[in-house]
Amino acid sequence: MTQYGFFLSCEEFTPDELISQARRAREAGFTRLAISDHFHPWNDAQGNSAFVWSMIGALSQAVDLPVTTLVTCPTVRLHPAVTAQAAATSGVLLGGRFALGVGTGEALNEHVHGDAWPSFDQRAEMLEEAVEVMRELFSGNLVTHRGRHYTVDNARLYTVPEEPPPVYVSAFGPKAAELAGRIGDGFVTMTPDADLVGAFREGGGADGKVVGGVKVCWSADRDEAVDRVHRLWPTELLPGELAQILPTPAHFEQASELVTREAVAEAVTCGDDVDQHVETVRAYARAGFDEVYVGQIGPDQDAFFDSYRELVLPALRR
Template sequence: MTEFGYFLSCEEFTPAELVEQARLAERAGFTRLAISDHFHPWNDAQGSSPFVWGVIGALSQAVPLPVTTLVTCPTVRLHPAVTAQAAATADVQLAGGLRLGVGTGEALNEHVLGDRWPPYEVRAEMLAEAVAVLRELFTGEVVSHRGAHYTVENARLYTPPKDGRLPVYVSAFGPKAAERAAEYADGLVTMGPDTELIGRYRAAGGRGPVIGGLKVCWSADRERAVKTAHRLWPSELLPGELAQVLPTPRHFEQATELVTEEMVGQSVTCGDDPEEHLDRLRSYVGAGFDEVYVGQIGPEQEGFFDFYRERILPQAA
């Protein structure tokens, strides 16, 4: 049975707002939380980007819901050993409720220390090695590692994950990436309801849950919702690898000048028609997703949570 969670967008909201949204999500009937992990927002209009591990610590004291990062990049900006310590501490704070979603990342966030931004094939190798390092450290044993991309010397997590291990879900948006993820992931992260991609993951031996998310913009005024979604999240409609290679919010703003309100209105669920929201969620259920995370775009948060509590979640499964 598919579980529905709420997606907390660090790019758009302050830490205090994210914690309040988590409380509202629990009251509305969402059973899980996901949270983005960025250094920069996608554009200046979003206007926020707190350090995810600090926010997760606050969430652990506010609500009892499990939290999944969607997704963390443990390869460039943060060394996998540092990521392992952060994730293990968060898991302890969440009483074993952290799920670490990881991916190859975006230049937008990972270039900030001046490191070279490698091509995808190299980034995929780095991610696989980073996950191996993470898993070694999660045991709480002393770890020394000398690999193609990372060195760890005499490192031990004295605050390991609650159960001595922590599920690592791997993000994939194409069939080859899904097959590669199947080799070592505890679950698959992919955003759209792509049955072929999920099938490739399973056929390659991929185990664990399939999880993903979507953004909607609830409002009693659909036209206003479309304008809000267009102002804040036109980057959702960028094609190909642009989201992985553009280095600054300004570059995203330039690229999304080609995204129109009409395009957003056709692609993003906007307004307050229950059937549109339900149809979108059911497309994920039908594709075989185990967990689906919904994020509300813009300021009308309380209206969104009331709407989902009364009109959507009771019928979505």
């Protein structure tokens, strides 16, 4: 049965707001949390970029829900050994209720050290090696690794959970979905695409979890909701590899000028039509997803949580 979680956006909300949302999500009946990992927001209108590992530590003390990163890039901005330590500590704090979602990253967040941004094939190769390094370290054993992209010299994690955190690999195309099936314990993608799920399963992920996420904007005023999404999240509609290669929020703002309000109204679930919200989320269950995380765009969080508690989540579970 598909599990329904709430998505915490570090790009749009302050740390205090994220903690409050996590508590509200639990009260509303969401059974788990996902959280983004960004150095920059997608645009200045979003206006935040809390450090995800600090947030996970705070969440572990605020709620008892499982937490998954959607997603962390363990290859450029943070070395996989440092990411492994952060993930292991998170697993201990959450009593084993932590999952590490990983991906090949975006230049937006990973270019900040001044490193050249690699091609996708190289980034996929780096991710595969990073996952190997992290799994070795999760064992709690002494690790020395000298690979093509990473060196680890006599490193050991002393604080590790009883079971290693599962590693879910993000993918947006068949090639990457096959990689997720080969190296991951699960697969993360943001569209309810049954073909991608099939590619993951055929690539070796027969028993792995499939995890997705979707942003909505619940509001009694649909027009206002569309305007809000168009201002805050037009980046959701940028095509192709732009999200992976544009380096700054300013570049995303420039590209987003091509995203029309009409396109947002057609693509994003806005307003208070319960059936539409139910259908948007249920599409993931039909495509074979095990977990789907819903994020509410904008400040009207109370109306969202009240409506999902009373109307949307009960309909999804029927």
